[in-house]
Amino acid sequence: MRIRIGILGYGNLGKGVEKAVTQNEDQELKAVFTRRDPASVKPASGAAACSVEDLPKWKDEIDVLVLCGGSATDLPEQTPRYASLFNVVDSFDTHARIPEHFAAVDQATGDAGKIGVISCGWDPGMFSLSRIYAHSILPDGKDYTFWGRGVSQGHSDAIRRIEGVVDARQYTVPVEAAMQQVRSGANPELTTRQKHTRECFVVAEEGADLARIEKEIKEMPNYFADYDTSVEFISAEEMKANHSELPHGGVVMYSGRTGDKKHVIEYSLKLDSNPEFTGSVIAAVARAAYRMNKEGQTGARTMFDIAPKYLSPQTDEWLRAHYL
Amino acid sequence: MRIRIGILGYGNLGKGVEKAVTQNEDQELKAVFTRRDPASVKPASGAAACSVEDLPKWKDEIDVLVLCGGSATDLPEQTPRYASLFNVVDSFDTHARIPEHFAAVDQATGDAGKIGVISCGWDPGMFSLSRIYAHSILPDGKDYTFWGRGVSQGHSDAIRRIEGVVDARQYTVPVEAAMQQVRSGANPELTTRQKHTRECFVVAEEGADLARIEKEIKEMPNYFADYDTSVEFISAEEMKANHSELPHGGVVMYSGRTGDKKHVIEYSLKLDSNPEFTGSVIAAVARAAYRMNKEGQTGARTMFDIAPKYLSPQTDEWLRAHYL
Numbered sequence: 001m002r003i004r005i006g007i008l009g010y011g012n013l014g015k016g017v018e019k020a021v022t023q024n025e026d027q028e029l030k031a032v033f034t035r036r037d038p039a040s041v042k043p044a045s046g047a048a049a050c051s052v053e054d055l056p057k058w059k060d061e062i063d064v065l066v067l068c069g070g071s072a073t074d075l076p077e078q079t080p081r082y083a084s085l086f087n088v089v090d091s092f093d094t095h096a097r098i099p100e101h102f103a104a105v106d107q108a109t110g111d112a113g114k115i116g117v118i119s120c121g122w123d124p125g126m127f128s129l130s131r132i133y134a135h136s137i138l139p140d141g142k143d144y145t146f147w148g149r150g151v152s153q154g155h156s157d158a159i160r161r162i163e164g165v166v167d168a169r170q171y172t173v174p175v176e177a178a179m180q181q182v183r184s185g186a187n188p189e190l191t192t193r194q195k196h197t198r199e200c201f202v203v204a205e206e207g208a209d210l211a212r213i214e215k216e217i218k219e220m221p222n223y224f225a226d227y228d229t230s231v232e233f234i235s236a237e238e239m240k241a242n243h244s245e246l247p248h249g250g251v252v253m254y255s256g257r258t259g260d261k262k263h264v265i266e267y268s269l270k271l272d273s274n275p276e277f278t279g280s281v282i283a284a285v286a287r288a289a290y291r292m293n294k295e296g297q298t299g300a301r302t303m304f305d306i307a308p309k310y311l312s313p314q315t316d317e318w319l320r321a322h323y324l
Numbered sequence: 325m326r327i328r329i330g331i332l333g334y335g336n337l338g339k340g341v342e343k344a345v346t347q348n349e350d351q352e353l354k355a356v357f358t359r360r361d362p363a364s365v366k367p368a369s370g371a372a373a374c375s376v377e378d379l380p381k382w383k384d385e386i387d388v389l390v391l392c393g394g395s396a397t398d399l400p401e402q403t404p405r406y407a408s409l410f411n412v413v414d415s416f417d418t419h420a421r422i423p424e425h426f427a428a429v430d431q432a433t434g435d436a437g438k439i440g441v442i443s444c445g446w447d448p449g450m451f452s453l454s455r456i457y458a459h460s461i462l463p464d465g466k467d468y469t470f471w472g473r474g475v476s477q478g479h480s481d482a483i484r485r486i487e488g489v490v491d492a493r494q495y496t497v498p499v500e501a502a503m504q505q506v507r508s509g510a511n512p513e514l515t516t517r518q519k520h521t522r523e524c525f526v527v528a529e530e531g532a533d534l535a536r537i538e539k540e541i542k543e544m545p546n547y548f549a550d551y552d553t554s555v556e557f558i559s560a561e562e563m564k565a566n567h568s569e570l571p572h573g574g575v576v577m578y579s580g581r582t583g584d585k586k587h588v589i590e591y592s593l594k595l596d597s598n599p600e601f602t603g604s605v606i607a608a609v610a611r612a613a614y615r616m617n618k619e620g621q622t623g624a625r626t627m628f629d630i631a632p633k634y635l636s637p638q639t640d641e642w643l644r645a646h647y648l
């Protein structure tokens with residue numbers, strides 16, 4: 001029997017999870033749930049679109065519910081709520097609030113006999129795993145994370161909120177010289193500005209004050225003020241032709257030592273589609289959640305708590321024969 | 325209380341494990357065990373050197389015994405034998421014999437209530453983890469492992485067995501063009517010869533037939549015949565000055581797809597010392613073995629079975645706050 005998956009939220013991430021689940025032979029997408037009018041949602045895989053209100057009725061039809069909402073307001077409410085009905089997986093990424101989110105999910109899942117894996121994807125997620133493995137192996141060392149080149153949806157959204165902006169796409173770009181310094185084993189102290197630059201492509205309203213928009217972007221606190229930022233105004237046509245995709249990636253570098261010997265570890269991702277790769281990680285974690293719960297495990301988890309074998313559809317014997 | 329570690333076998337790997345254990349604040353090296361005369365062994369850390377015959381007496385003094393012998397004859401005998409007395413970790417790397425080794429260790433540890441983790445290090449080990457994570461996330465894809473540039477001790481030994489050879493060092497070198505092809509997402513089919521070349525540095529006896537030695541190396545089946553191999557004869561002084569270290573490393577590349585989107589994952593290591601990095605992985609696994617056994621787990625394991633959190637000395641809360 002295949003693992004029955006439900007998806008709540010059908011944005012970029014929900015679509016990425018859908019694509020991953022349909023690619024996994026041991027999984028089956030039962031339905032997509034939405035807060036919109038279900039009639040307006042047409043899942044690409046042909047799966048049913050249902051109202052979020054109907055979710056409780058699916059209690060015995062879904063093994064793992066994947067929550068594809070945002071970390072700001074959706075997940076803090078949704079993950080604990082549905083953890084009382086389903087095994088759940090989310091990609092919660094508001095770092096400062098992870099302890100309280102973990103605690104809420106732990107309580108809900110524990111009471112219901114379910115498992116809930118939070119903060120899955122590639123960062124948090126695969127990049128977090130790179131950090132824990134490297135630090136555990138080489139305690140005398142330092143990790144560096146570089147993101148990009150890739151589209152930051154949060155930064156793109158921030159630009160779109162500026163008056164006179166019709167559309168925007170922001171690329172986070174790692175500074176090559178900084179990466180080379182780390183690769184050399186120099187263990188540098190790097191400022192925010194030394195690690196990344198930000199490239200913005202903006203479609204402005206006709207007649208908008210471009211100088212003012214550019215200034216507002218470059219001076220925006222938290223998002224841009226601490227970075228070297230470039231702003232280029234383009235047409236709506238150019239935006240559509242050249243900036244419709246959501247590529248991303250990055251690298252976790254770790255520079256460590258055993259006495260006088262240096263060791264450099266790198267884990268890098270080069271992704272054509274950020275949401276499709278993130279969705280693929282989540283689909284593998286959904287498999288692990290299902291299997292761990294079947295074994296009697298309940299409560300909140302992160303990818304740190306998952307033995308790699310649970311992520312794979314293969315048997316332990318097969319894994320030892322082929323991947324070890 | 326610190327985790328009490330014992331080391332059996334004090335060659336390059338044993339010394340690497342010793343260095344790692346003394347670098348880990350939660351671990352303590354109780355003693356090094358040897359088949360040689362213990363009086364002739366002086367551990368660099370100042371730990372006691374004892375005869376392998378005394379090991380059973382240390383049953384209650386050692387939490388995890390690390391087996392640092394060779395895979396050909398030492399480990400198949402030693403790991404199961406000592407698994408009846410201690411939690412054990414080894415770096416068994418004879419791929420074809422892993423199923424029987426796993427079964428033997430599983431039986432011995434199971435009977436004794438101990439845990440035994442086999443095939444730890446970087447390949448098998450960290451590279452194996454890269455493969456299982458990548459395949460689990462992106463089932464439609466292919467992995468490629470490139471080794472080097474680094475010293476292969478097995479190939480160096482093979483050259484030393486040739487008549488007229490005093491000393492030898494063999495470097496495995498990945499072919500840059502092949503790596504670039506994989507990085508591009510082209511999913512090429514690569515032959516052995518296309519992936520690696522082999523560079524040999526040889527000290528010959530005075531008056532030895534160098535042409536014959538070079539021919540014997542290049543035509544040696546399994547080791548060199550399938551590769552483009554270069555042979556350079558050097559002096560003993562040059563060998564000592566330029567080839568005394570044991571650097572190694574490599575990269576696991578994975579090229580996968582979600583529909584028409586390509587994703588490339590790379591995990592790379594650049595190590596000043598192969599045995600010291602391998603020893604560091606093993607020390608982290610020894611921590612995991614100890615903790616998993618404390619929780620009641622027994623039997624044989626590989627790194628596929630270990631949730632990453634067990635490798636770290638930090639608490640779950642700390643890990644979520646700092647590495648997630």
